Amino acid sequence: MIDRLPPQPHEWIDRAQRIQFEFEGRQYSGFAGDTVSTALWANGVRVLGRSFKYHRPRGIWSLSHLDTNAMLETRQQTNIRADVCPIVPGLSVKAVNTVGGVEHDLAAVMDWLSPFLPVGFYYKAFHTPGRLFPFYERRMREMAGLGSVNPDRHLEHTPKRYDFCDVLVVGSGPAGLSAAVAAAESGLQVLLVEENPRLGGSLCYQAANDSEAHKLQAGLLERALSLKNLELRCSTLAAGYYADHWIALIDSTRMTKLRARSLVVAAGCYEQPAVFRNNDLPGVMLASAAQRLIHQYGVRPFREVVVLAANSHGYQAALDFVAAGIRVQALADLRTQGEPSSLAAQVKAAGVPIHNATCVSEATPKRGLRSITGAVLSSVAAQGSIQPGQSLRIACDGIAMSVGWTPADGLLRQGQGRLVYNCEVEQYVPEELPDGVFAAGRVNGIYDLAARLDDGFAAGVEAAAYCGAQVSSSRQRPPRIGPARSHFYPIASHAKGKNFLDLDEDIQLKDIEHAVQEGFDNLELLKRYSTFGMGPSQGKHANLNVLRAFCRLTGQSLDALEMTTARPFVNPVPLSHLAGRIFSPHRQTPLHARHKEAGASFMHAGNWLRPEYYAVAGRTRQEAIAEEVVAVRHRLGLIDVGTLGKLEISGPDAAAFIERIYTGRFARLQPGLTRYVLMCDESGVIIDDGVAARLGEDRFYVTTTTSGSDAVAREMRRWAMVWRMKIVLVNATGTYGAMNLAGPQSRRVLESLTSMDLSAGKFPYLGVREGEIAGVPARLLRVGFVGEWGYEIHVPADTAVWVWDHLMEAGRKFGIRPFGVEAQRVLRLEKAHVIIGQDSDGLTHPFEAGMQWAVKMDKPFFVGQRSLAILAKKRPTRALVGFALPSSYAGPIPKECHLVIESGEIAGRVTSVTFSSTLGQVIGLAYVKPEQSRLGTTIEIRVGRGEMIRAAVVRTPFYDPQNLRQSQEVALQEAS
Template sequence: MDRRLPPREGEWIDRSQPVEFRFEGQSLAGFAGDVLSSALWAHDVRLQGRSFKYHRPRGLYSLAGHDANVIVEDGRRTNMRGDLLPITDGLDVYSVNTSGGLQRDRWRIMERFDRFLPVGFYYKAFHTPRWLFPHYENQMRQVAGLGRVHPGNAAVETPKDYAFCDLLVVGAGPAGLAGAIAAAEQGLKVLLVDEQPHPGGSLNWQWSGNPAAQEQFGGMLEQVRAHDNIELRCGTQAAGAYNDYWIALVDDRRLTKLRAKAMLVATGCFEQPAVFQNNDLPGVMLASAAQRLLQLYAVKPFDRAVVVAANSDGYRAALDLHGAGVEIAAIADLRHDGEPTGLAQNAADAGIEILAGCAIAEAVPSGGKARIQAAAVCPLEKDGSLRTGSLRRIECDGIAMSVGWSPNVGLAYQAGGRFRYAEHVAQLVPSSLPDGLFVSGRANGRFELHDQIADGRRAGLCAAAHLGRFDGNLPDSPQHQASPPSHPYPIFSNNGKKNFVDLDEDLHLADFKNAHQEGYDNIELVKRFTTVGMGPSQGKLSNSNAIRILARLNGASINETGTTTSRPFYQPVRISHLAGRRFHPQRRTPLDGWHRQHGAEMMHAGAWMRPEFYTTSGSTRDECILAEAKNVREHVGLIDVGTLGKILVCGPDAARFLEHIYTGRFEKQKVGRLRYGVACDETGVIIEDGVIARLAEDRFYVSATSSGAAVFYREMQRWALIFGMKVTLINATGHLAAMNLAGPKSREVLAGLTDADLSPDAFPYVGVKEATVAGARAIVMRVGFVGELGYEIHVPASQGWHVWTSLMEAGRPHNIRPFGVEAQRLLRLEKGHLIVGQDTDALTHPFEADVAWAIGKDKPFFIGSRSLDIVKQQSLDRKLVGLSFPAHRSGPLPQECCLIIHEGEIVGRITSIAPASTLGHPIAMAFLRPDLANVGAKVTIRTTDGRTADAEVAAMPFYDPDGARQK
């Protein structure tokens, strides 16, 4: 059956662009500009969804994105709603939440079990017998949920951007348009957004029969379009308001992070449903939905309708429908005195029967419930209850509800606005708004069109005044004079259990009474126990009535009952929009390309990429690592240590400053010498270690750990302020390339490339020189590092490539090979060097880690010294020791963090382990209880598969204990 009407002025469909689509396997046609629900209704397809719990048939309800009756998916995308999804050629969608399709949904049987599914039933059922729970859980997972996410979907990068404006106006209806124009005229840069594809708001569908209104609308639109100061964005929701007017604007392409200086909320209201038996079936809808269907999409909503009204809007809707050929059987007016304006007469003139003081008690379904066939109307007692003895059945295929409005002001709440219930409009209105926040139009309780426009203009001028751009007289806000546009209690109980308050969650009136009976009498508790407002439409059509119900149950006022917290997002936002382009900064040394070209297996090391090892064909990873390490000990190796922190500490107080930061002494350190330093935090825990080289009386060059450098530098900056010292700090970490040339042949390799005298007397162990290497200005240091003769060379980053390749070239006759992070780790472990953060944890102090020797004697103060004085008095729980495993062994090796067990107790854990070493057997570093930590003592470690491995406590360094090789 074709419900499409002839072309109407202002319709949103483009009849010159027909569109073919599929719904539930059925091919249908519509027009560009149709949304799924309108195109379906045009074909009289009224069953468009199934409810969450009871799988009741559902159809079009708000046609504004305020309900979530119709949710579809297409195999790729899900969570698309029928009243927001434009139809496009090739669209092929199915309803979510069905088993076997919409018509034959097997789960519709759930409704028969409704007495076992009262509110909160899942808190009380299913926990016994316990062994059945996994079965219940599986079943529930099949039944519950809306839509499927497809893990195979490719990642999408969407552009997120920043934007700025003076005033954000949310909502391009009459108040928003007027506000934007008023503000722009005062020179403000205005961004005007509206979630619908076209501006105008209610002017598009509520005033179609009113030529004066249409002319005013046209005039305002022209002004907005022409004004340089106004940018209009349709199809854009203001998804959430965050601090300092930072608003997330979302359209179908991207998310914009807007910073406004002020915000005008002109978002209008959500029309509210009446609560009566079967008020959820297809054919029952909000009057505004019927008007939208008629005016925007030119679809005849019903053949014969009953309108239940409590305001003038209901009468206007009835007249609009009547004008389009819908037979209006009656208007049931909840008000005993009926409609006070001339609209009552207009309705009577149109032959519409008006039943004052009456309500709809029930929508009578046809077989299968996918349509309605009648409305049961009955008079209301003075107290608002139904006089069910006088029920009258009126045949109809549609019910339009116009009983009230709830302001769409979540955004205003989020921006710090507070609201109170006002009797004269029977809705919430602003009670306090922070600076820069304005609310106007229906959201502000102004319902006459001229009032909405005047209120919008007022708000625009107030915004301009707030930003110092208008100092004239501000107009007063017009007061609503007419009768309240909302009924205070449009909720009718007829002892049925299908009078729905929340359609998303299938909550009916008795559920609230039951919750209240169980003691959930506070709005926050009622929300969480019943889940009202927690479904996809987030309470747009249910919160208001829920509050009214709770207030009545408590015998309290609406203001006393309160409301729950409004949170972003206004409408669902795609996760791809939130992710955007996913900026994950990564750091690379200047030699990154060289490593990759030479077969390096790159690994993440914090924010950096580093070579783990260099692949050689035919060798396993472990073989490569061991070969690299052996080559360092036997010949010479070169490693990129460019990720190291490099900090210059300069100035007259430099040495004194370092003595405060580190545990050691530096005042008397000779120029041209370096020493190892340990830094602690105020609790005495080790946070950093590194090398401090003295380049000059007033210049120290500090190497810090790769992962800790940025934080360490930042903390140094702060300590310099606190101590008030004359010190200049410079962070050169990314600006200097660094490489370590290590091995017995390193002197030969370097000699030809530098002007520095490398003879042992001129350049001893722990010496530092500033020199030229391969033509680059360099700092050269002799550090312990991997325990061989070696030179660490730091040069400006842009010259790093040249210096590295020069060293590799010079090293060719000497068997030079590059080595990576893993080989470095192995070599250093052989020397017993700890890694801060791996061999130490958040509680490790120098005494446990055997670096107490780094604490300077008789120092009056360093960061952590006072704590260490206290800690020193306590006995040690653990200490870092070396462990040695037999060369020939079977069974698994432990990994880092495996536990050392003694007599059933945990007495330690592995911190570092090398499965193969240049010594010919596995070695490890571990924490161990001191009484068990004598050299030679046997330990047992539990491996990850539950077996055990044996080891022996060994002295560290494992390799070259006297350090002869590195000197």
């Protein structure tokens, strides 16, 4: 490993464990603790990836989880960030987004074509001619995106987990550790999470040679480790902040859904780059990245370096480089007055020439752009612009930039914290944070080490106090004081461009200039047009410089700008972690197993599983359904209707309550009878229907639609409270199983299982009775949804299978058939019974659905009455009618939602349609214009590809319009 340094005092690698791995088909070695980036760099590899758009070579940039130009894939995973991916034995990775490999990427021709690919070029280039767009779209799909998914990868389980704590501290630098210790010492449960594999934050690389700082850190860590109520978790990212301090924690195996009582963000800052020509090439990196390489991984970042600085960190970095045996060719300081501290003298004493009021205007590339050969230094004016005139070229293979910082404040912004630009420290700082959220350390604009410790301690105490703990001591929050660590404009223009503001998206300074010139002078528009900040690092190294450039171009001031909205997650998160173990509850009736045994094909009805039909060997789906229909019409069928909502309403106000809730009349409904119920909302729109059975003077049993039970129950509870009515409401949907025994033989079969008198005189149509079926207490409703003599039988859920089995056994000699939802839909359509949600929509009121008969406008009050009174006076706009095609019709059958067309305009749509074997023709329901609703009117229905068919408006019900099937005489005749 040609660029490995001697052991460093606080390095993270274990030199006793050498590890072999493969990159781009070649073998390399590193040490345990190395990441792919650091191991490759130690082996002299400089090109780690290719940029998104121009496929320019890229190397190490930040080494802080944000090097998104160095992304890798294995057979199992893609878009792995090389700067944080640990090397393990057997690891085999290659770079994403290349054609032919990272070294000789054929797509690098895009860099040569870059003059033809300016900002927003796709909006302009692919707009016309439109016929070429499919071609462009295919090419873009091939080129776009990062990484590829292997559909054959083995499944890994990444179940999520809940966790809880009193105080969550994000970040383990001096401020974070201090805050965690302070909060834990007050007795609370504290969790500290650190994104990196080791604790310490910036002390791990910025103060590596500062023994005092390390002594402080060691002491703090010792205190932290001694506290049993303080848990320290490394390699864990606090990725997203949600309401009530719900925070998503991401580690290598899962997402943890943490509920904290308070949050301290001590996440530090991201170092910011300078902008100059070729600032993206391998060898150009942030000074902190170079320091991490040296101190954490024992890797030499370069041999000869030019340091570009605008703060004391750059000077400290220069001294670190000297100590590591790197030749520091020069230090260019953007500031006119240079560095005020003693560090300047130390750097000078180390033999490093310092150039004040100087910037790097260009990095000179090696052939092929795989590294750099030097830096061009230029004078810079007080306002930050380059002075024309002399420039100085210095040979080097590295440029280290330390020109500023931006806070890692993603969580604070997600929590709707307000941050404002502080000119004293030249960074955004928190001005107003939500209750229970605190910031400390550099994210709070505090840089001095002692001040960070105090700031952290104060935040920890504040968080503890917020949680109600008794706190014995507190500390004042230190002030935010200069000098500013960030230069106000570290951007150098260059006539030849390639001075990148956003490395993720390959956005140059001129792209922003052009976009503003084109009129995108609003930050939100500029973002969407240029895509700055939209790459995998979400603009952490780009946004601030783009804002600076934008302000300069538009004459605005940075402190007057609103930042774009921050949303979870702060860093990329594997989709597998979000998927986790999916909980997708579904419901089954107690008869589910019986349907399976009978060969049911199941369908989803909301979150219920229902039998669509029962498969029969040798029969198609349509044939099986038709046979079920025939069985019900001529013999006997049994359907599971256990999914219906079932509500028990009792109490002295029960009848009055039902009267108010539904559109019909119920106050005088006799016990022992049922009535159809229609429910509207306050605007008169139909929302549910069912049947109300009066069991006693103050007892009702009401059914709802399958999908409506919870919503109807909720609405009823609300109205009961509003009206202060004395009722007891029980949602008994799951308590009862229910089945509908229907057909001419139904009474005969049921009589064999009960002692109840089922004669028409004693149990008329629309009656309800309570008794026993097969020894089980049951409620029986004589309803006619499918148009045959039948009984809806409701029994306690745990006895439903018993009753079903007895009914099937007793009905066997009559040819009983279980029938499913599809057969039921045909049967009810033959009776023109409306299905709410299919034959009605979000605007349908009863008058246009032909349900005036169910609405008693002369009642004192019901929900929706007032709106219906207004609607009744208005001219209707549509009407639901029955239609039929001739028996001889042999063409395509219309489908639901096919349009009714009149004179080339849409006049309505089909809501239900089927071929009725009972009637021998296609029948259906459709909305049409009111003037088309006259019987005998011909309507035209468009059935795909412009083909029109003609149907006639007919009277409904289509089948048994006199309802004779419910009369005893007809039923007995059929049964015999």
